[in-house]
Amino acid sequence: xxxxxxxxxxxxxxxxxxxxxxxxxxxxxxxxxxxxxxxxxxxxxxxxxxxxxxxxxxxxxxxxxxxxxxxxxxxxxxxxxxxxxxxxxxxxxxxxxxxxxxxxxxxxxxxxxxxxxxxxxxxxxxxxxxxxxxxxxxxxxxxxxxxxxxxxxxxxxxxxxxxxxxxxxxxxxxxxxxxxxxxxxxxxxxxxxxxxxxxxxxxxxxxxxxxxxxxxxxxxxxxxx
Amino acid sequence: xxxxxxxxxxxxxxxxxxxxxxxxxxxxxxxxxxxxxxxxxxxxxxxxxxxxxxxxxxxxxxxxxxxxxxxxxxxxxxxxxxxxxxxxxxxxxxxxxxxxxxxxxxxxxxxxxxxxxxxxxxxxxxxxxxxxxxxxxxxxxxxxxxxxxxxxxxxxxxxxxxxxxxxxxxxxxxxxxxxxxxxxxxxxxxxxxxxxxxxxxxxxxxxxxxxxxxxxxxxxxxxxxxxxxxxxxxxxxxxxxxxx
Numbered sequence: 001x002x003x004x005x006x007x008x009x010x011x012x013x014x015x016x017x018x019x020x021x022x023x024x025x026x027x028x029x030x031x032x033x034x035x036x037x038x039x040x041x042x043x044x045x046x047x048x049x050x051x052x053x054x055x056x057x058x059x060x061x062x063x064x065x066x067x068x069x070x071x072x073x074x075x076x077x078x079x080x081x082x083x084x085x086x087x088x089x090x091x092x093x094x095x096x097x098x099x100x101x102x103x104x105x106x107x108x109x110x111x112x113x114x115x116x117x118x119x120x121x122x123x124x125x126x127x128x129x130x131x132x133x134x135x136x137x138x139x140x141x142x143x144x145x146x147x148x149x150x151x152x153x154x155x156x157x158x159x160x161x162x163x164x165x166x167x168x169x170x171x172x173x174x175x176x177x178x179x180x181x182x183x184x185x186x187x188x189x190x191x192x193x194x195x196x197x198x199x200x201x202x203x204x205x206x207x208x209x210x211x212x213x214x215x216x217x218x219x220x221x222x223x224x225x
Numbered sequence: 226x227x228x229x230x231x232x233x234x235x236x237x238x239x240x241x242x243x244x245x246x247x248x249x250x251x252x253x254x255x256x257x258x259x260x261x262x263x264x265x266x267x268x269x270x271x272x273x274x275x276x277x278x279x280x281x282x283x284x285x286x287x288x289x290x291x292x293x294x295x296x297x298x299x300x301x302x303x304x305x306x307x308x309x310x311x312x313x314x315x316x317x318x319x320x321x322x323x324x325x326x327x328x329x330x331x332x333x334x335x336x337x338x339x340x341x342x343x344x345x346x347x348x349x350x351x352x353x354x355x356x357x358x359x360x361x362x363x364x365x366x367x368x369x370x371x372x373x374x375x376x377x378x379x380x381x382x383x384x385x386x387x388x389x390x391x392x393x394x395x396x397x398x399x400x401x402x403x404x405x406x407x408x409x410x411x412x413x414x415x416x417x418x419x420x421x422x423x424x425x426x427x428x429x430x431x432x433x434x435x436x437x438x439x440x441x442x443x444x445x446x447x448x449x450x451x452x453x454x455x456x457x458x459x460x461x462x463x464x465x466x467x468x469x
Contacts, residue, residue: 151390155383159373168369169387172362175355176394207393215390218307222382 007092008100015104018077029070030112036062037120048125055124056134056185062120063113063138064174067145068167070109074101074150075157075220084157088224095213098220102150102213110142126189133188137181140201147212148173154219177204234311236453237462243446250446254439261432269426278342283429285335287437288328292360293395295325295441299367300392303385313449315381316456318388319371320448324441326364332357356394363391377456 019026040058041051078084087097117138121131152170156162184197232238265283299318306314336354337347348354367384374380457463 148390151386155370155387156373158379162373165369165373168362169366172359172366172394173391175359179355215386219383219386222379222386225379 004092004096007090008096011087011097011100012104015101016107019104019108025073026108026112029066029109030116032069033062033066033113033116034120036065037123041124051124052126052130052189055121055126056130056182056189058124059117059120059134060137060141060178060182063117063142064145064171064178066113067109067142067149068170071105071146071149071153071170072163072166074105074153079157079224084220084224088221094217094220098150098154098216099209099213102146102216105150106143106146110146113142114138130185130189133194134181134185136198137184137201140198140205141177141181144177144201144205144208145174147208147216148177151212151215151219154216154223156223157220158223177201180204234313236313236457236460239313240450240453243450247443247446247450250439250443254436254443257432257436257439261429261436264429265426265433269429278339281335281339283433285332285339286430287433288335289332289357290434291437291441292325292329292332292357294438295321295328296360296363296388296392296395299325299388300395303388306381307385307389312381312456313453315377315385316449316452317445318384319381320445320452321441322364322368322371324445324448326361326368328437328441329357329361329364333361359394363388363394367391 037058040054044050044054075084078087088094090097114135117134118131121134126134149170152166152173153162155169156166159165180197180200184194184201187197188194233242261283266280269280271277271279299321302314302318302321305311306318333354336357340349341347367387370387371380371384374383454463
């Protein structure tokens with residue numbers, strides 16, 4: 001048990017260190033997120049009333065796409081330099097190891113998005129209650145994006161051109177998260193209770209935390225063998 | 226019982242057995258379709274609210290039901306393939322995917338044809354329509370994934386994982402009418418004990434359900450037979466079958 005904990009924390013530290021050595025790549029998904037959101041006032045209309053209404057959807061779709069792009073490299077490097085095979089061969093359960101990797105991914109992509117989102121909310125003229133609700137949905141939802149996305153990445157890591165296929169596989173699975181999250185923000189802005197949506201997101205998160213690592217591990221074994 | 230499953234898992238035995246079943250299933254399917262369509266289109270009375278145009282339901286509802294049934298069936302077979310490594314389960318999954326996708330597409334098309342006179346719009350972003358659309362994406366994603374992986378064994382296992390992960394959506398689709406109050410009408414047939422459909426409409430409906438189900442099994446067996454031949458093309462019994 002102790003050995004497993006050491007292995008997971010070593011993996012987490014290694015992934016975080018790798019991310020901080022490539023600070024440019026670290027900033028890319030965030031800039032991408034910022035730019036997608038910027039396009040909407042320019043492309044749709046700069047009118048504050050309209051922006052306020054579409055803000056939750058815009059921010060969430062931006063987060064979805066940014067997560068998708070940052071995910072692509074989750075297992076790629078490890079696959080190419082053989083570290084992934086070492087992980088498969090290690091005596092520790094693979095599902096625990098991939099959970100550490102997914103956690104590292106969330107810390108460098110999901111968490112910064114969480115911190116950037118209130119600023120984007122202000123840019124899109126969102127009210128304070130809306131921003132608060134959005135932060136809670138993002139806190140519950142971005143780990144879900146990393147967990148579900150990692151399954152798709154694990155399935156496509158062995159393929160040469162997995163990029164578009166990854167989009168096709170993951171986005172349908174992201175839709176429930178998007179629906180519950182944006183529904184909560186819209187309801188909060190209208191002064192309605194939002195606990196129901198939070199519970200749904202929390203339930204999905206609990207489900208993904210327990211089942212996704214198993215699916216990721218199984219997919220990696222398929223892709224690498 | 227076990228012996229039967231064991232035999233069924235052998236490609237040759239499956240090929241022969243499916244060959245015997247297909248004509249029967251096909252005939253029954255034709256009977257069910259013809260009598261169901263006749264009863265549905267000519268015998269059943271018009272609806273008191275929707276007039277004649279409700280008759281599209283005899284195609285729409287069974288195909289919607291099939292779109293979910295096929296996915297669930299694929300999920301069960303994928304689990305069997307992942308756990309016991311039975312190749313034939315994968316043959317069935319792969320042969321089912323395109324059929325499931327076409328049932329889903331048919332559901333969306335007939336639904337939108339029905340929606341135009343009833344709701345005044347071809348498409349509404351309500352829960353059930355959207356989740357049915359997601360189901361179509363899931364089918365297409367599966368097809369894209371298995372055709373991108375060259376090795377059939379890893380394609381089967383990867384596709385299986387994807388199908389199982391996507392199965393989370395099936396209950397969401399099924400309960401979408403009850404969880405969200407939307408434009409789409411609630412369930413009619415499954416109210417256990419007291420169906421809110423009159424017998425004269427219920428009978429053609431059930432016939433159409435049977436027809437769709439039989440159609441699926443007929444076509445999936447034909448497709449599976451072809452798939453088996455293709456995969457086993459190097460084995461002795463296939464060579465013998467074609468007299469080489």
